[in-house]
Amino acid sequence: MSELPTILAGVxxxxxxxxxxxxxxxxxxxxxxxxxxxxxxxxxxxxxxPFTFALDPLPAIAFxxxxxxxxxxxxxxxxxxxxxxxxxDAAATAFDGHPLARKGKPEKATKMALFSSVTGDTFSDxxxxxxxxxxxxxxxxxxPVEIFALMVFAFSIIxxxxxxxxxxxxxxxxxxxxxxxxxxDPEHGTPRLYFGHFELFDGLPLAAVAIGMLAVSExxxxxxxxxxxILPTIVIPKSQSKDDRRVSWAEYWSCRYVMLRGxxxxxxxxxxxxxxxxxxxxxxxxxxxxxAKDPDSFGKGNIQGVAATESANSAVVGANLIxxxxxxxxxxxxAALLISAFKIHGIQPGPLLFEQEGRLIYxxxxxxxxxxxxxxxxxxxxxxxxxxxxxxxxTLVFTSALVLCIAGVYVSTGGAFGVxxxxxxxxxxxxxxxxxxxxxxxxxxxxxxxxxxxxLSQTLVILDGHPTNLLSHPLALxxxxxxxxxxxxxxxxAPRKARKKA
Amino acid sequence: MKTSPPLQSxxxxxFTGKHIVSLNRLSGLFFVLAGLLLYFVIIPAxxxxxxxxxxxxxxxxxxxxxxxxxxxxxxxxxxxxxISVKLREILKxxxxxxxxxxxxxxxxxxxxxxxxxxxxxxxxxxVGERRIGWLAGGAIVFPVAIWLAVVPLLERSLP
Numbered sequence: 001m002s003e004l005p006t007i008l009a010g011v012x013x014x015x016x017x018x019x020x021x022x023x024x025x026x027x028x029x030x031x032x033x034x035x036x037x038x039x040x041x042x043x044x045x046x047x048x049x050p051f052t053f054a055l056d057p058l059p060a061i062a063f064x065x066x067x068x069x070x071x072x073x074x075x076x077x078x079x080x081x082x083x084x085x086x087x088x089d090a091a092a093t094a095f096d097g098h099p100l101a102r103k104g105k106p107e108k109a110t111k112m113a114l115f116s117s118v119t120g121d122t123f124s125d126x127x128x129x130x131x132x133x134x135x136x137x138x139x140x141x142x143x144p145v146e147i148f149a150l151m152v153f154a155f156s157i158i159x160x161x162x163x164x165x166x167x168x169x170x171x172x173x174x175x176x177x178x179x180x181x182x183x184x185d186p187e188h189g190t191p192r193l194y195f196g197h198f199e200l201f202d203g204l205p206l207a208a209v210a211i212g213m214l215a216v217s218e219x220x221x222x223x224x225x226x227x228x229x230i231l232p233t234i235v236i237p238k239s240q241s242k243d244d245r246r247v248s249w250a251e252y253w254s255c256r257y258v259m260l261r262g263x264x265x266x267x268x269x270x271x272x273x274x275x276x277x278x279x280x281x282x283x284x285x286x287x288x289x290x291x292a293k294d295p296d297s298f299g300k301g302n303i304q305g306v307a308a309t310e311s312a313n314s315a316v317v318g319a320n321l322i323x324x325x326x327x328x329x330x331x332x333x334x335a336a337l338l339i340s341a342f343k344i345h346g347i348q349p350g351p352l353l354f355e356q357e358g359r360l361i362y363x364x365x366x367x368x369x370x371x372x373x374x375x376x377x378x379x380x381x382x383x384x385x386x387x388x389x390x391x392x393x394x395t396l397v398f399t400s401a402l403v404l405c406i407a408g409v410y411v412s413t414g415g416a417f418g419v420x421x422x423x424x425x426x427x428x429x430x431x432x433x434x435x436x437x438x439x440x441x442x443x444x445x446x447x448x449x450x451x452x453x454x455x456l457s458q459t460l461v462i463l464d465g466h467p468t469n470l471l472s473h474p475l476a477l478x479x480x481x482x483x484x485x486x487x488x489x490x491x492x493x494a495p496r497k498a499r500k501k502a
Numbered sequence: 503m504k505t506s507p508p509l510q511s512x513x514x515x516x517f518t519g520k521h522i523v524s525l526n527r528l529s530g531l532f533f534v535l536a537g538l539l540l541y542f543v544i545i546p547a548x549x550x551x552x553x554x555x556x557x558x559x560x561x562x563x564x565x566x567x568x569x570x571x572x573x574x575x576x577x578x579x580x581x582x583x584x585i586s587v588k589l590r591e592i593l594k595x596x597x598x599x600x601x602x603x604x605x606x607x608x609x610x611x612x613x614x615x616x617x618x619x620x621x622x623x624x625x626x627x628x629v630g631e632r633r634i635g636w637l638a639g640g641a642i643v644f645p646v647a648i649w650l651a652v653v654p655l656l657e658r659s660l661p
Contacts, residue, residue: 165583171573178566185559190550192559224594226629395631399622400644407648411658435529436583460556
């Protein structure tokens with residue numbers, strides 16, 4: 001463990017004007033790129049890495065961390081204002097954020113997203129700084145069997161999101177899982193369901209599917225609904241009170257448990273390699289909905305829905321660095337990009353990092369906290385600009401959003417094929433919504449499908465087909481028990497109780 | 503099981519309460535047929551037959567197809583949940599999707615910078631925008647701004 005002088009030297013090293021400026025540039029770039037559908041922090045970091053060659057290690061890595069943090073928050077802005085998530089991580093933010101904006105409270109919704117994002121992010125940074133080593137050891141105990149149990153648990157939580165028909169929800173989940181099966185199968189490596197399109201060997205692109213189903217389907221529906229009177233995209237009442245434009249301390253404090261739960265979910269999932277922030281956001285949203293006294297208000301503009309998703313997806317950022325810094329294992333694509341940045345500067349992440357580069361690591365921690373502060377301050381400015389933009393007529397905003405989605409998905413998938421996929425899934429999402437099949441459940445099942453199949457395949461090999469071998473995996477048993485209880489609670493007990501009450 | 507709530511009339515092309523149950527049943531039947539088609543035709547044709555290993559390539563796709571068939575049949579028999587179908591909106595959304603696909607093909611042929619402004623302008627005109635200032639913003643400023651942000655700034659390629 002590094003001693004106090006190393007920590008102080010690292011902090012002093014971080015708090016320079018140069019580092020501050022790089023953090024500011026990083027956060028600004030991240031918020032800008034994150035707000036563009038289909039792009040996001042991964043692409044921004046990949047583009048930015050070559051520009052950091054000439055920099056010292058700390059400003060270079062602080063800049064990339066700023067891009068990542070800014071990008072995750074940036075994705076929530078269009079999700080809330082025009083129901084077009086800039087990144088898949090922000091898809092769940094749109095569920096309550098956009099209805100709240102349509103109620104004429106876009107500033108309240110986006111500010112809550114900003115505050116909860118910074119809160120979740122800061123929570124996970126503090127966990128990273130204080131208990132990263134023991135947490136990394138615990139995360140490493142999550143082998144394929146435990147990951148499989150975690151996936152089953154995540155699927156069981158879907159039961160809370162199926163809406164007014166359990167059968168339709170299950171059909172949507174089966175469809176999502178089926179869509180995830182496109183591409184190479186994980187055990188044998190044989191291609192399947194690709195219909196002669198080699199672009200589908202890696203599966204359906206997540207960005208194209210998520211943006212198509214959640215954003216483009218809504219854009220097309222809103223364009224089709226425009227009548228003779230062309231209104232602003234978000235109608236803000238002229239007599240709107242000051243309380244509707246801001247998040248009061250009482251509102252923020254009322255979301256404390258939701259944000260804490262989201263931050264814990266994000267931190268735990270972030271520390272486990274390969275799970276990611278999209279899963280954290282959806283799981284946090286589902287758990288917040290089920291724990292709420294008024295679950296029916298979720299999806300209709302409940303501010304707690306925004307707080308739950310943003311605190312969770314942002315908490316993944318800091319936690320992703322736990323296995324990276326302590327063990328040298330990247331937990332996500334962004335963490336893998338950070339490893340490459342470390343290596344460019346001749347630094348080897350891993351168990352010896354704190355001993356050999358203590359000053360740099362504690363400097364990085366200080367820079368991360370600085371990036372959170374900058375995210376909060378710069379976010380306030382960018383929210384004002386965005387809130388002004390959505391007062392433009394819906395003809396302009398939705399047409400531009402559609403062009404933006406086309407460009408974003410074209411860039412992220414590397415060609416027009418991804419855009420065609422996006423349009424196919426936009427129509428699918430539109431028809432599913434019309435007939436009451438949950439698009440959210442589809443997306444969650446689609447997102448978890450690959451990881452589920454891979455971990456199931458590995459689990460079957462490890463257990464050698466004998467369920468009794470599960471007894472030697474106590475953590476997996478706990479998770480599977482939680483899954484059964486959660487499916488029973490969310491799928492049967494809670495709905496029956498609600499019906500009795502009604 | 504909860505029965506379908508009646509839907510209020512929503513103008514021309516809307517379905518009313520008495521049609522909802524039938525539409526719900528139809529959607530259930532659709533998934534029965536889709537599941538059967540997947541199980542007997544598409545999955546066998548599009549998945550390699552492997553006869554070893556714990557989890558074969560077709561295991562989960564087949565399970566999904568069977569789930570769709572069973573649940574679809576259940577839904578056709580006992581329909582639940584709400585539906586909000588508007589024919590005019592469906593036609594418009596389908597048209598806009600086809601128009602976007604056509605524009606994508608044109609972008610691939612003639613370039614984003616030439617076609618995106620035409621696409622955005624035509625779409626704005628189609629949905630009823632007639633104000634020159636907003637048309638110019640949507641058809642010229644935004645597509646060009648997107649191109650500038652993506653191509654010179656991010657150094658990525660567009661069609």
